[in-house]
Amino acid sequence: MINDDSIKKRINESENHSNRLGRGLASLIGDSSKNMSIPDKAEAQTALDIIPIEYIQANTQNPRRVFHESELIDLSNSIKEKGILQPIIVRAIDGSQNTYEVVAGERRWRAAQIAKLDQIPVIIKTLSDVDALEIAIIENVQRSNLSPIEEATGYKNLIDTFSYTQDDLAKVIGKSRSYVANTLRLMNLPVKVIEYLSNGELTAGHARALLSTMNAEVLADLIVKKGLSVRQTENLVKSSINNQTDKLKVIDVSTHNKDDVEIRDLEKNITTELGFNVKINNNSNNSGKVVIKYLDLDQLDLIRKRLLGK
Structure with missing residues (x-):
């Protein structure tokens, strides 16, 4: 059961400690001093409330497309035992009464539904479509365990929609510029390799090794089939040879x-x-x-x- 007073006390203490709410992007996605600021128009009224969970709907712009059922069940069990310790961020949908869209915290909202909660603690923000999208992307790429492709898609959206540079992104997420650049390059891989990445059959390490070959799709099939490690994949890529017809000769370095x-x-x-x-x-x-x-x-x-x- 959700205790309104304890939740509000927790939020107030958090706000007083870090002075986050109403002071830009850091108010929504964490304490890091590296977070970039939202435009002034997004620094709007903030309210803490408890609302029926049925009033809330998913964010269609969320870069996270896959929510693993096992992880949601684990989170729902935690919610049943301890409640929701950190309210989700929502915004009211224009023209709709008692309808809100998740801006940050969609995993908690989904897990709360599995836990069959009737109500959920939220922080209501007044945000434009653009600002809500920006926050949703950064909240996910900074705090969630996204697939490599979901992460790369989030980076690309920030660059294309909000004119972020790779240096900007590196500061926001606390990673190196080369990490950001290499993650973005994953989107240049063939569709089938991207599918392997999205469903977890290949890791970002496998994918980075495949970036240097024109035969990424063929090699990816072999890597998945044989369950090769990243090191074995790197050796496999090095040993692949392209002939004049772009045919691939593969020497299987893992088994010979x-x-x-x-x-x-x-x-x-x-x-x-x-x-x-x-x-x-x-x-x-x-x-x-x-x-x-x-x-x-x-x-x-x-x-x-x-x-x-x-």
Whole structure:
């Protein structure tokens, strides 16, 4: 059960200690002196309240797109036992009565729903759409365990929408400029690699190693399939060779499996003989498939002639 007096006392003590509320971005996302300030128009009226949880809706601009159920359940159990110790930040939605949008603290709001709370403590801020978006992005990239791609997307939004520089971002999140730059580069990876990153099958370390190769997608498949470490991935990238047809020859540095080497050699021989990029996918039971890549119907017709001799 939520104790209104104890929550308000906690918030008042926090405000008096750090003098945060009404003094820019630091009032919403933490005590760090490195936080950047919100424009004056966002320094608006602040109120602490307890409102029905059904009055609140998610922030559609939240950079966090994935909320892991197991983590939310753990948080909901903590909320059941101790309550919500830190109110979420919301703003009233224009033209709607008793409707609020989460600005910061969406995980707590979602976990509170799982805990079946009827009411939730909030700090109500009067914010424009732009200021609310800025706060939501920074609150997440600074305080939440985002996936590497969610983090990179948040950085890009701050740069594109609010004209942040990489140096600005580094100061806000307490990271080096090179960290920010490398994180942003992850968005240049192929779509399939980004999917692996988003669902946790690849880490940021794996992805950074793949940035230096044109064959990131092929290598990513192998890394996920074999569960390679970051160090093994770095060695794998170094040992990959591109030929004139952009075909990849992979020497599996993690296992040095003789059969795999023979398959790669066979791929190379068929590619050379046929004149088209050939990929052999061999399964553990020695079943598999042969893939021949072509760019248009003319190339397909040429492949037909070479295979059928017509």
